[in-house]
Amino acid sequence: MNMKIAFVGKGGSGKTTLSSLFIRHLAHRGVPVTAVDADINQHLGPALGLSDEEAAAVPPLGGRLPLIKEYLRGDNPRILSAETMIKTTPPGAGSRLLRLDEDNPVFAACARTVEPVAGGRPVRLLATGPFTEEDLGVACYHSKTGAVELCLNHLVDGREEYVVVDMTAGSDSFASGMFTRFDLTFLVVEPTHKGVSVYRQYREYARDFGVALRVVGNKVLGAEDEEFLRAHVGDDLLVTLGQSDWVRALERGVRRPFPELEEGNRAALSVLHREADAAYEGRDWERYTQQMVHFHLKNAASWGNERTGADLAAQVDPGFVLREERAAQAVG
Numbered sequence: 503m504n505m506k507i508a509f510v511g512k513g514g515s516g517k518t519t520l521s522s523l524f525i526r527h528l529a530h531r532g533v534p535v536t537a538v539d540a541d542i543n544q545h546l547g548p549a550l551g552l553s554d555e556e557a558a559a560v561p562p563l564g565g566r567l568p569l570i571k572e573y574l575r576g577d578n579p580r581i582l583s584a585e586t587m588i589k590t591t592p593p594g595a596g597s598r599l600l601r602l603d604e605d606n607p608v609f610a611a612c613a614r615t616v617e618p619v620a621g622g623r624p625v626r627l628l629a630t631g632p633f634t635e636e637d638l639g640v641a642c643y644h645s646k647t648g649a650v651e652l653c654l655n656h657l658v659d660g661r662e663e664y665v666v667v668d669m670t671a672g673s674d675s676f677a678s679g680m681f682t683r684f685d686l687t688f689l690v691v692e693p694t695h696k697g698v699s700v701y702r703q704y705r706e707y708a709r710d711f712g713v714a715l716r717v718v719g720n721k722v723l724g725a726e727d728e729e730f731l732r733a734h735v736g737d738d739l740l741v742t743l744g745q746s747d748w749v750r751a752l753e754r755g756v757r758r759p760f761p762e763l764e765e766g767n768r769a770a771l772s773v774l775h776r777e778a779d780a781a782y783e784g785r786d787w788e789r790y791t792q793q794m795v796h797f798h799l800k801n802a803a804s805w806g807n808e809r810t811g812a813d814l815a816a817q818v819d820p821g822f823v824l825r826e827e828r829a830a831q832a833v834g
């Protein structure tokens with residue numbers, strides 16, 4: 503199986519914690535994983551065991567956009583320059599596609615290897631980079647998560663490998679189409695009114711675009727919490743995790759062996775894994791490509807054409823469908 507999985511939710515709900523536990527679960531089982539930190543607050547590196555200094559030294563995708571664009575553009579005649587390539591510019595004939603099992607200039611420039619589980623499989627880590635106050639609300643902010651979107655739109659994940667993305671549930675991901683890029687989205691929800699209201703908003707977008715969405719309850723402390731979530735989320739509630747002493751210990755700097763994670767929480771991670779594997783059946787490359795074109799045309803009209811001074815709709819290659827075999831044919 504090769505799966506693109508997102509963990510989304512409001513700040514503090516436990517996205518980074520659950521992303522990092524799920525990544526550990528996969529690494530422990532020897533599954534190849536690429537972990538992507540796409541949250542405004544970059545915490546995934548430390549959650550996977552990097553020191554703050556090591557995490558800060560991971561080269562941000564957002565800082566390598568010219569390189570990424572120039573590489574992905576390849577010989578695509580519809581994309582006249584890297585400068586006219588925006589975060590939603592879709593691949594077409596001549597574009598270079600990304601494979602997880604290859605060396606390419608994007609991974610060479612930005613990927614770092616982390617070992618979140620002793621004796622487990624090493625994990626590739628990519629990060630969008632931190633957002634400064636200045637970035638919020640302006641082009642740079644979008645261009646940083648945009649690097650992840652560009653990469654996902656050019657990714658043909660054609661063998662058994664997981665991409666796990668830690669990201670916010672903010673309106674930014676809805677405007678760009680980022681939220682449609684995953685085989686399965688885990689929405690992390692605490693048993694609170696705020697948590698549930700994020701769920702309601704996300705569910706509307708997910709429905710409109712056929713996004714597979716499952717809710718993971720977090721910090722669920724007892725039967726009342728469980729009932730509250732069940733009442734508001736219904737069948738979208740997949741599983742719940744409780745307060746974890748293992749996680750608390752990690753926060754104190756005590757790194758316990760992964761198999762010592764509480765049994766209930768380990769069982770919950772297995773449920774996430776099974777659900778993710780099963781989502782592969784829902785994968786539809788044509789719809790995936792159509793959605794990137796949909797969001798590209800929307801972004802082109804609302805700001806892209808004006809920003810670049812080009813007709814970005816002309817970048818769409820109408821005959822192109824992203825799919826696994828394409829990688830072999832793409833320009834070297």
Ligand SMILES: Nc1ncnc2c1ncn2[C@@H]1O[C@H](COP(=O)(O)OP(=O)(O)O)[C@@H](O)[C@H]1O
Pocket residue numbers: 511512513514515516517518519520545720721743744745746747749750753
């Ligand atoms: N299941 C859990 N057990 C114990 N602590 C948790 C759990 N989930 C989250 N936390 C703690 O809650 C805080 C916020 O979690 P975090 O994963 O950083 O949230 P987010 O990434 O959604 O902002 C962190 O201190 C984290 O360690």
Ligand SMILES: [Mg+2]
Pocket residue numbers: 517518519541543545
């Ligand atoms: Mg986080």
